Amino acid sequence: MKQVTIHAPATVANLVCGFDVLGMCLNEPYDIMQVKLLDKREVIISSADGYNLPSDPALNTAGAPLLSILEEVKESIGFEVIINKQIKPGSGIGSSAASAAGSVAAANHLLGDIFSKEDLVRFAMIGEKVASGVKHADNISPCIYGGVTLIRSIFPLDIVPIPSPSLYVTVVHPQIEVRTSDARQILRKEVLLKDAIRQWGNIGGLVAGFIKNDYDLIGRSLEDVIIEPVRSMLIPGFDEIKQQCKSAGAMGGGISGSGPSIFMLSRDKATAENVKNVMKEIYDRIGLAHHLYVTTINHEGVKITED
Numbered sequence: 028m029k030q031v032t033i034h035a036p037a038t039v040a041n042l043v044c045g046f047d048v049l050g051m052c053l054n055e056p057y058d059i060m061q062v063k064l065l066d067k068r069e070v071i072i073s074s075a076d077g078y079n080l081p082s083d084p085a086l087n088t089a090g091a092p093l094l095s096i097l098e099e100v101k102e103s104i105g106f107e108v109i110i111n112k113q114i115k116p117g118s119g120i121g122s123s124a125a126s127a128a129g130s131v132a133a134a135n136h137l138l139g140d141i142f143s144k145e146d147l148v149r150f151a152m153i154g155e156k157v158a159s160g161v162k163h164a165d166n167i168s169p170c171i172y173g174g175v176t177l178i179r180s181i182f183p184l185d186i187v188p189i190p191s192p193s194l195y196v197t198v199v200h201p202q203i204e205v206r207t208s209d210a211r212q213i214l215r216k217e218v219l220l221k222d223a224i225r226q227w228g229n230i231g232g233l234v235a236g237f238i239k240n241d242y243d244l245i246g247r248s249l250e251d252v253i254i255e256p257v258r259s260m261l262i263p264g265f266d267e268i269k270q271q272c273k274s275a276g277a278m279g280g281g282i283s284g285s286g287p288s289i290f291m292l293s294r295d296k297a298t299a300e301n302v303k304n305v306m307k308e309i310y311d312r313i314g315l316a317h318h319l320y321v322t323t324i325n326h327e328g329v330k331i332t333e334d
């Protein structure tokens with residue numbers, strides 16, 4: 028039967044001010060998955076990594092979206108998925124989204140591209156619900172569309188791809204786990220009007236900055252007065268890292284998704300490398316193991332190769 032190999036990239040959700048509505052696709056790291064078309068209505072999940080994720084497809088972020096595809100496609104087909112995760116679960120750089128987006132993109136290809144990208148986001152959000160208890164698309168959409176995306180609405184889905192200038196992204200992933208469900212639970216349910224006004228000014232500014240290639244506007248708009256003050260308490264060294272990285276030339280940045288990863292945007296590679304060294308020095312001093320990436324925006328999203 029037909030089989031494909033998938034590269035499902037990491038993503039940065041929220042982009043500081045755009046909680047649940049903005050996301051960006053990265054070139055590195057990415058998960059690798061093999062997906063095979065079966066001639067029987069079943070979904071088989073196995074992993075080639077050490078993460079011990081559930082193999083029951085209904086409980087697996089790659090499996091649950093495939094089960095819902097099978098409900099829509101009435102043919103006698105199924106899928107076998109082998110997942111090799113390179114994006115650690117609970118890292119804040121879209122690990123669950125990569126599994127979900129990768130599996131639905133593969134399934135669609137194997138079925139002859141019968142679904143639109145928007146359909147794929149709809150299916151993949153079922154995987155996010157399995158992972159965090161809530162359907163959100165700010166990791167899924169950039170993973171499927173590539174680049175930067177705005178989720179104007181989830182119900183009904185309204186995804187707006189946003190053009191973006193050339194940027195370097197430095198990510199530090201401290202080796203602690205922050206579960207998205209926990210990081211959502213601690214958020215306040217009400218927002219002060221003055222904070223909301225500041226936040227939507229920043230979201231508008233960030234989107235305009237991306238479209239106009241206005242690096243200063245992007246930098247000024249990377250401010251979050253609602254979510255970051257609460258969640259940053261879960262991330263050791265957060266305030267120092269943010270401040271020192273900006274002093275080293277980063278345009279700005281903040282918590283990646285629900286954390287604990289922190290990302291910073293830079294105009295050029297040399298600055299992005301300096302920012303990486305700053306992050307490393309701080310976590311070495313604190314004594315916290317971490318992974319570092321210097322990467323760029325991935326404009327393609329999930330990559331499919333026929334085996």
Ligand code: HSE
Pocket residue numbers: 040041046047048119121163165166207210211284285
């Ligand atoms: N927007 C989501 C959150 C992303 O911040 O909870 C989680 O991956």
